[in-house]
Amino acid sequence: MSIIREAALSAFFEVLFEMLTSSDVLKIFKQERLHADLKKWKTMLLKIRSVLDDAEEKQMTSKLVKFWLDELEDLAYDADDILDECATEAVRRKVNAEAATSKVRKFIPTYCAGFNPSSVIFDANMRSKIEEIDARLQRIVTEMNGLGLIENTGRRTTTTRSWVPTTSLVNEGHVYGRDEDKKAIVKLLLSRELGDAQLSVISTLGMGGLGKTTLAQLVYNDVVVSRYFDLKAWACVSDDFDIVRVTKVILKSLIAPEIYDVNDLNLLQEKLFGRKFLFILDDVWNEDYDNWTKLRSPFEFGALGSKIIVTTRNHGVSSTIGTTPTYELKVLSNNDCWRIFTQHALGATSFTMHPELEEIGRKILCRCKGSPLAAKVLGGLLRTTHNHDEWKNVLHSKIWDIPEEKSNILSILKLSYKYLSSRLKRCSHIVHYSQRIMNLRKKSSSCYGGQKTLILKGCSHLTMLPKKFGNLVNLRHLDILDVNSIKEMPVGIEELKSLQTLSNFFVGKDTGSKIGDLMNLEFLQGRLCISNLENVLDVENARKANLNGKKSLDALVMKWEVDDLQDGTIAVDVLNMLKPHRTVKTLFIEGYAGVNFPMWLRDPSFPNMVELRVDRCGKCVSLPAVGQLPILKYLIITRMAKVQRLGPEFYGKGCLKSFQSLETLRFEDMQEWQDWIPCKVDYEEFPCLHELSISQCPKL
Structure with a gap:
């Protein structure tokens, strides 16, 4: 069990306190004469x-404390369930009360109007549940007193800091080890080889914390670069890929907003026309390629040699x-x-000035593994x-030894997190999913059957989620966002039979x-998006997924992690079993290890x-x-290392009227394509093609 779980528990307590003071819950407890329990x-x-x-802190060395926290977590979720029921019951009673005063209800005898069987059943069940929570709470407090836990004295103080978008500003005097990287990017910006293109996009890729933003800032502020381009602009995109917002940010930096209306996005096209930016x-x-093309469209009116630099952690981007x-x-040098x-x-x-700290400082630095x-x-x-x-305590902190964490950087960030106040821990991004208990209380006014949404963001281990995950039978939407060192999906995912949207599914090992x-x-x-398909070793299990029966899926992403030792035969069988329904509109296959694609992808069985x-299907010929x-x-089509030839088989059966609707065709990094x-038929090929891009295909 890691610190992240306790962080979530702290945040959960905030939500519980919020619920305990909500008007709906207070009303129910008062009506049922349970306000004394609420106070307790x-x-x-x-x-x-x-x-x-x-x-x-102590749970890492004391099993008793760990067990106590486990019990506390169970209790917290059960208490939340009860408070949630109370809030729902309060709304139901309000709806009934409004109905009782309606014109229709005036025809119902008054002796019937006051009686509601649902309320009687609720009262009996709720009293029983509250008595159980009372007993468990008392037991946990008693056990807590025997563990010797120390109350927080509030000695750690710090200020809150909200997320701030990055800017182009940089203190070059505090940047180390990126001179060669800067020269390489500047060379790309000024290269004549790229200068003939209407618009070139240079992507800088790397894991979080390596300095991608810093490198972009250095390049952006370079004197030679500034002279070379007519216009420059910086936009922090982050995970909010709002096309209008990003366009407005760029537009604001190019014009005086007090003179022009920045809501007129056509101004961007006018401002860029014929100028190198x-x-x-x-x-x-x-x-999403479609979103990118929409954002890019006004940029294509600039002069030849215009460039865009994109920083990202995502290979797909x-x-x-x-x-x-x-x-x-x-990574940086030591x-x-x-x-x-x-x-x-x-x-x-x-x-x-502190020579006594240098030796231990260098030992601490070994934990960085080249991350700035x-x-x-x-x-x-x-x-x-x-x-x-104090420095020695950091070096020998038990956080480094938590076995479930393999990421060195994550351990360092957790060590920093450890020294935050409880209040800031509850605000930490790493426990974002606990906000309003992951939006579970987005209920409709009809009380029952309303949609529910669960958002998991910034979690490193999904297995640390509520143990009763499978009990959320009414869950409709599950979004798993911005996740890293993922192992598997939460226990009970297969029980969410009402689920309508699931952004990501990670196949676990063993x-x-x-x-x-x-x-x-x-x-x-x-x-x-289904990831880690290399972990599927049982073809029958792939068949059970029944993607072909999921008629409402519009877009499907299937990803294998690239592994040279991966059994291509199993991959072929697995992909054969993962045929989507014929209504699918978008399909993305990445890292597939088979030699050939399945038959279902070779026929016109996907009319939509x-x-x-x-991408990265390196064994396909x-x-x-x-x-x-x-x-x-x-x-x-990108990174297909074994493909040497495109012939009639590419065009489909009979080669008749091939690619009749295709508008964009891209080939990239096809090293063996010759x-x-x-x-060679009478029919025209690619009659609607607007864009053809071929890059990194040296043998063609």
């Missing part, structure tokens, strides 16, 4: 919350929007990390103390979540398919025969 709950929960800081789109997560080879950022660490720990360039963010976080953590013992868990989710609609993307798909508009043989 508040008192005991306050006592428990005051020791959570100490408990989260440089735009930075920082922290892009959205890999890089392959979707980049028009040049991706520039992948590497020396450069040491300079960053020293700057933030001591506010100096060396340990001259890690060096900065650790340095900032130690900046407030120059005591050797005894983890199985793809067959999708079997009962027959009402899924919209977009579904508009977009197909195939041929492309899918999709030329007969009637309304296919976008076809993106021949492209036309159909």
Whole structure:
């Protein structure tokens, strides 16, 4: 059990207190003469919350504390269920009361109007549940007193800081180890090789904390770059890929908003016409090709040689929007990390004033593994103390030894998190999913049967979610966003039979979540991304997923993690079993290890398919025969290392009227592709094609 779980528990307590003071809950408790219980709950929960800081520290070394926290977590969710029922009952009674005063109800005898069997049943059940919670709460407080937990004294103080979008500003004096990277990007910006393109997109890729934004800032402020381009603009995109918002941000930086109306997006096209520009789109997560083309459309009116730099952690983004080879950022050298660490720990360039700390400082730095963010976080953590013992405590913190965490950077950030106040822990992004208990209380006014939404954001281990996850039988929407070191889906996912939208599904290893868990989710609609398909070893389990029966899925993404040792035969069988319903509109296959694509992708059995993307299928020797798909508009083929030839098989059966609706065709990083043989028939090929892009295909 990790600190993240305790953070979620702290945040959960905030929601419980909010519910305990809500007017609906207070009304029910008062009507049922249970307000004394409510007061008792508040008192005991306050006592428990005051020791959570100490408990989260001691649970790593004390099994008793760990067991106590497990029991507390169960109780917290059960108490929340009861408060949720009370809020729902309050709304139901309000609806009934309004109905009783309506014109229709005046014909009903008064002796009937006052009697409601539902209320009687609710009263009996609620009293029983509250008595059970009372007993469990009392037992937990008693056990807490025997664990020697210390109350939070409030000595840790800090200020809250909301998320701030990145800007183009940078202190170059505090940037280390990125000189060569800067030269490489500047060279790409000024390169004549790219200068003939109307618009080139350079993607810089790397994991969080490597310095992608910093590198973009250095390039953006370079004197030579500034002279080369007529216009420059910076936009922080993040996970809110709002096309209008991003366009307005760029427009504001190019014009005087007090003179022009920034809501007139046509101004951007006028402003860019015939001028060479440089735009930075920082922290892009959205890999939807259609959204990208919409955002890009006004940019295409600039002069030849215009450039866009995109920073992203997402390989999918890089392959979707980049028009040049991706520039992948590497880790820093130990020396450069040491300079960053020293700057933030001591506010100096060396340990001259604190030589006694240098040796242990270098040992601490080994935890950074070349990450500038890690060096900065650790340095900032130690900046407030120059005591050797305090530095030693950080070096030997048990957080480094938590076995479930393999990410060194995450451990460092958790160590920094450990020293936050309880209030800031509850506000931490890493427990975002606990906000309003993950939006579970988005109920309709009809009380029962209303839609529910669960949002999980920034979670590193989904298995740490509520143990009673499968009990959320009315859950309609499950969004899993911005997740890292994922292992498997939450226990009970297969029980959510009412689920309509599921953004991501991760196939677990061994005894983890199985793809067959999708079997009962027959009402899924919209977009579904299935990742870690290399973990599917049982073909029968893939059949159980029954994707072919999910008629409302519009977009399907299927991802295998690339592994040279992966059994291609199993991958072929698995993909054969994962045929989507014929109504699917978008299909993306990534990392598939088979030699050939399945038969279901070779016939015109998908009359609604508009977009197909195939990426990193490194063992395939041929492309899918999709030329007969009637309304296919976008076809993106990237990183197909074994394909040498495109011939009649690519166009489909008989080569008749191939690709009749295709508008965009892109080939990228096809290192062995040598021949492209036309159909050689009387019918015109690609009659609607607007864009053809071929890059990194040296043998063609």
